[in-house]
Amino acid sequence: MAEESMGLAPENRERLSKRRTASNATVDAIKEYILEHHLRPGDPLPTEASLQGALGVSRSSVREALRTLQSLDIVSIQHGRGMSVGELSFAPMIEAVLFRARLNAKDDLSTLREVVEVRMALDLALTDELIEVYRGSSQPKLREHVKNMRECVEAGRGFASCDEAFHSDLLAATSNHMMQQLGMAFWRIHTVAVPAAGLPQAKDISDTVNAHDAIIDALVAGDAAAYRAAVIEHYRPLRRLLEVAAN
Known part of the structure; x- marks a missing residue:
């Protein structure tokens, strides 16, 4: 559904657009981190805080990016066991x-x-x-x-x-x-x-x-x-x- 039909004010639409841009950039940055470190499915990933510091982005951007990557099976998040590279399945x-x-x-x-x-x-x-x-x-x-x-x-x-x-x-x-x-x-x-x-x-x-x-x-x-x-x-x-x- 478009933001206009949801009744968002122009300033809120702009804020949402910027947040999406930041999240997309963080998604790409985490992918590059996996590639540069030659990680494979099952290999552990740094904590949210470590990724935030390493990538120089906000905590919210990291969390939103991780949710996106989890939905794509690129990142696996298990409570009590931390994060790892996902199975990269279909x-x-x-x-x-x-x-x-x-x-x-x-x-x-x-x-x-x-x-x-x-x-x-x-x-x-x-x-x-x-x-x-x-x-x-x-x-x-x-x-x-x-x-x-x-x-x-x-x-x-x-x-x-x-x-x-x-x-x-x-x-x-x-x-x-x-x-x-x-x-x-x-x-x-x-x-x-x-x-x-x-x-x-x-x-x-x-x-x-x-x-x-x-x-x-x-x-x-x-x-x-x-x-x-x-x-x-x-x-x-x-x-x-x-x-x-x-x-």
């Missing part, structure tokens, strides 16, 4: 995309459709690397996840935890940690956004479960074309459901 992005999905869930479901397309694109982008890793192996752990999914479907239960374990273990084999994190971030968005949009479970959900087996088969056989086809089939039931819901 949690803020997940929250933003989920909120965006909720905003248009009753209109055109476009964000949810885009989330599914991103997930599929990420899976397809890893084709060559995953085949190189999995070719000729047996993968009993991945097979067990699929078995558990199938049992859940047959019992009329959801299988989100089994699905998460499958995709987490599958992506763990890649050396691209960013792709691992992105893949699981969009898995979480997908899993939360579908029921939040009021979508029922696809009637042909068993096709999705079977596609997991086909994914393993293709990777073990080193068949890139079969892997791509299995990935597309994996998302087909949900994509059909989204198409019906949008019409």
Whole structure:
């Protein structure tokens, strides 16, 4: 909401603007401190008072900047344990995309459709690397996840935890940690956004479960074309459901 619509007097708007400018500058200064000192996730940070002195800014600017950085998972603040560098996760992005999905869930479901397309694109982008890793192996752990999914479907239960374990273990084999994190971030968005949009479970959900087996088969056989086809089939039931819901 704009300051004008909140009824702020001009002098208060100017004061608020200056405070935001100071806070933004302090955010950048703390980021630079982390970079210059080669700090990593989990490494301790100085106290508020120490940062205030080191950066030459007000206590309020430091506190506001730390709140901003905490919301971005760049800084972790734990009572009784002090401050440290955060996990630098995709949690803020997940929250933003989920909120965006909720905003248009009753209109055109476009964000949810885009989330599914991103997930599929990420899976397809890893084709060559995953085949190189999995070719000729047996993968009993991945097979067990699929078995558990199938049992859940047959019992009329959801299988989100089994699905998460499958995709987490599958992506763990890649050396691209960013792709691992992105893949699981969009898995979480997908899993939360579908029921939040009021979508029922696809009637042909068993096709999705079977596609997991086909994914393993293709990777073990080193068949890139079969892997791509299995990935597309994996998302087909949900994509059909989204198409019906949008019409």
